[in-house]
Amino acid sequence: MSQRTLVAERAVRTAPRRRRSRATLQRQIEPYLYLLWAVIAVGAVVVYPLIYTAGLSLFDVNLLQPARARFVGLGNYASMLASLTFWHSLLVTVLYTFGTLVLSLLLGLGTALLLNREYRLRTLARAAIILPWATPWLVTCLIWYVLLNPQFGLVNALLKALGVVQSGQSFLYQSSTALPAVIFVTAWRLFPMATLLLLAGLQGIPREQYEAAAVDGAGTLKQFRHVTLPNLATVLVVVGVLLTIWSFKLFTVIYVLTAGGPGSATETLAIASYEQGFKFYNLGTGSTIAMLMVLVSAGLVLFYFSLLRRNAH
Numbered sequence: 055m056s057q058r059t060l061v062a063e064r065a066v067r068t069a070p071r072r073r074r075s076r077a078t079l080q081r082q083i084e085p086y087l088y089l090l091w092a093v094i095a096v097g098a099v100v101v102y103p104l105i106y107t108a109g110l111s112l113f114d115v116n117l118l119q120p121a122r123a124r125f126v127g128l129g130n131y132a133s134m135l136a137s138l139t140f141w142h143s144l145l146v147t148v149l150y151t152f153g154t155l156v157l158s159l160l161l162g163l164g165t166a167l168l169l170n171r172e173y174r175l176r177t178l179a180r181a182a183i184i185l186p187w188a189t190p191w192l193v194t195c196l197i198w199y200v201l202l203n204p205q206f207g208l209v210n211a212l213l214k215a216l217g218v219v220q221s222g223q224s225f226l227y228q229s230s231t232a233l234p235a236v237i238f239v240t241a242w243r244l245f246p247m248a249t250l251l252l253l254a255g256l257q258g259i260p261r262e263q264y265e266a267a268a269v270d271g272a273g274t275l276k277q278f279r280h281v282t283l284p285n286l287a288t289v290l291v292v293v294g295v296l297l298t299i300w301s302f303k304l305f306t307v308i309y310v311l312t313a314g315g316p317g318s319a320t321e322t323l324a325i326a327s328y329e330q331g332f333k334f335y336n337l338g339t340g341s342t343i344a345m346l347m348v349l350v351s352a353g354l355v356l357f358y359f360s361l362l363r364r365n366a367h
Contacts, residue, residue, distance in 0.1 A: 104348070110341035117335035130342040139318075140326070140343070144350075147302065147322040150237060154301040155294060157241035162248025162293065167282075169249065170256045180253075187246035195310035198239045202226055229319040232312050236320055240307050244300065248293045255289035256282070288362065295358040302351055323347050 111130055115123035134140045169180050186194070201208050204222030213219045225235040259282065267277045283290075305324040308314065314321035314329070321329075323343055331340025 107341045107344050110337055111345045113338045115337045117331065117337050120337075123338075126338070130338050131346070134339070134342050134346065140346075142318060143321050143323050143326040143343075146233065146318075146320060147324075150233060150240075150308075150320070150322055151298055151301045153234070153237035154240045154244065155297045157237060158245045158248050158297050158301075159290070159293065161241060161245035162252050163286075165245065165249040166252035166256055169253055183246050183249055185246075186243055189243070191243065191306040192310065194239065194243045195307055198242070199226070199311060202235060226312055227316055229316050232316060232319045236308055236311055239311065240301055240304065243307070244297060248297065251289055251293050252286060255286045259285045291358055291361050295355065298354055298358070299351060302354070303347065 112125060112127055113123045114126045114130070165183060169176065169183065189197075200206075202210075202225045204210055204224045204227075207222070209225070210219065210222040213223070214221075223231070225231045263281050263285075264277055267281050272280065303324055304322075305328065308320050308322055308325055309328070312320045314325040324347070327340045327343035327347070329340075330336045330343060
């Protein structure tokens with residue numbers, strides 16, 4: 055048998071093996087190819103802006119004269135941490151975030167308990183509760199801007215009819231009421247999400263636990279305390295994480311309703327970062343505030359994750 059014939063026979067025998075190895079390699083690579091575009095999108099939308107902002111925070115750079123940027127290292131961070139304005143904005147952000155979190159959770163839990171009961175038109179009620187969540191932020195702000203208007207707003211009309219106030223109240227233009235008003239509008243927009251997640255958690259609680267509690271003589275309040283809340287603990291933490299992150303970084307609702315005013319009563323870190331960067335043209339300072347927001351958000355997320363691990367054990 056000639057050498058050429060031996061080579062041909064060997065090639066015929068190894069061809070199926072090569073095809074199988076190629077198919078195996080393709081199956082191993084295929085999932086990563088599907089993820090490639092997602093990785094590129096996340097890198098372009100999240101990672102690159104974050105790195106760019108972190109770089110800007112190390113420079114003293116003016117928006118109108120970017121070529122004259124001066125490297126200052128951590129000088130911007132030192133200036134911010136020594137600034138009373140920064141700490142005031144941080145305090146307002148904490149109050150705004152905490153108020154939105156508590157109010158959204160209370161509204162969401164109460165609504166979820168109502169929607170979990172058996173009654174007519176329950177399906178319609180569950181669909182209607184989505185409406186605030188489905189409404190864009192800008193539309194939500196414009197609706198409540200009109201509703202809270204001191205001259206012709208529906209809120210003041212109802213308060214006058216009930217005898218609570220004698221004249222229209224400028225809720226968005228008074229330092230004592232501006233922040234609570236913004237918190238209420240934000241919670242109104244966010245609580246449907248909390249409702250849906252908590253409702254899913256409620257439907258996962260076995261009925262046998264309530265029946266056993268009723269047999270032991272537990273009333274409605276004791277069943278809620280000893281059955282409902284323990285079973286919803288993990289869901290409540292997850293909802294708390296989402297509400298905290300969303301409200302902590304929110305910009306649109308405050309900027310549209312109060313623009314950080316009156317004075318600085320509603321000036322959160324997001325508003326302060328925007329004003330420093332695009333109103334006073336201090337890109338370095340604005341980027342520094344944004345990076346400090348990222349660090350605080352990361353700390354909050356780690357805190358919530360520790361709560362999740364504690365609940366898991």
